[in-house]
Each structure stands twice: as structure tokens, then as C-alpha cells.
Amino acid sequence: MVRNKVGDNMLRIGLTGSIGCGKSSLSNILKKYNIPIIDADIKGREIYEDKELLKAIEDAFGNSVINKDGTLNRKNLGKIVFSDDDKLEKLNSLTHPVIRRMINEDLDEYEKRGEKMAVIDAALLLEAGFMSMLDTIIVVTCSEPVQLQRVILRDNCSEEDAMGRIKSQMPQEEKVKYAEFVVDNSGTLDQLAEEADELIRKLEEKIEK
Structure with a gap:
């Protein structure tokens, strides 16, 4: 459930899409409109500088996940969580609240600056509990054959591996059910730019309502 935008408050927009659909391509186009973009993937890396979080991760998964210099041993942590759904869920329960807090701080700062809208670019937007922070959601889609081909080319993997990543x-x-705006990126970058132009027009209309 997205939040209810109040009065002249800044429009808080979530941008997501499945692997290979071109979420990042749309995000890059939106930057050209001087819209603030918060990249949740970057925030997801920055959080591991938080000493309290690192201590909680060490308590949950053991000292093998922390290097001697106190930084996170991503390789060891990955071995633990990516082979065990329960442990991955535990890690997410520790990290997602920190990411949400950092993103909220950025959103508040943009609002103080007088921005009309800001975008959270997040692959796991729906899964990570960002919806309550948002006024609207954009989902980027594409046809399944295009998605498969893009993943194979981008990740230099087999069709079987690509299908596994998609699945x-x-x-x-399912993602589209949560969207107010759906952008089909089955075509070219020029076509996506045209879709982005139309999307901006609709978002500006939403702000003016």
C-alpha cells in the first residue's frame, strides 16, 4: 500500500522492474530531466559502513563474515545466505530497515530543497517494503523473449542460467499489479525516451492535481 500524498508535498516515486527489462535505462533517461534519483543498490553497499549493522550481522552469522580490519567479508556472507533462504531472510531483516532509513533521509532532504518529485530506483522495491514510503510506482516491463536475450547478453550466460535468474x-x-504507471521497454532506447517523455507529463499532471 503506497502512502497518500498530502498537499504540496514532494511526489515520492518508486521505479522498479524485473532483470533485463531496462529499469536502469529508464532511470538514466529520467536523470536528464533533473529529477533526483536515489539508487537503492548504492545505498545497499553504503549501509555496510554502519558499525551497528556490522555488529548485528556478526552476531547473526559469526565472525567469519567480518574481516580483520572490521569491514564486511562479502564473499563469506554470500556463501552463508545465498544457500539458505532463512538466513537470507534474516540478513534482509537487518539490512532493509537501514536502507529505508537512509532513503527516507535523502527524500526529506530533497523535499526541503523544494524538489517537486524524486525517484527511488530499486530492483527489490516491492520485496523490500518500500511501498509505504511512496506516492506512486513505475514498473518497467518488456516481452519475455526480449528479456531473456538481454539477460544472456548482459551477463554472458547460458539460456538456462538466464531463465534461472529471471525465475x-x-x-x-505480479509487479505490474502494484504499478500506477507501466513502461513497456521491448523496443529501442529512442522509443524508451519517448515513453519517458510521456511519463514525465503524466507525473507532472499528478503533482498539479
């Missing part, structure tokens, strides 16, 4: 995520049709 490990929430299906496109």
Missing part, C-alpha cells in the same frame, strides 16, 4: 524474481505480471 528467481517476482514475475513481471
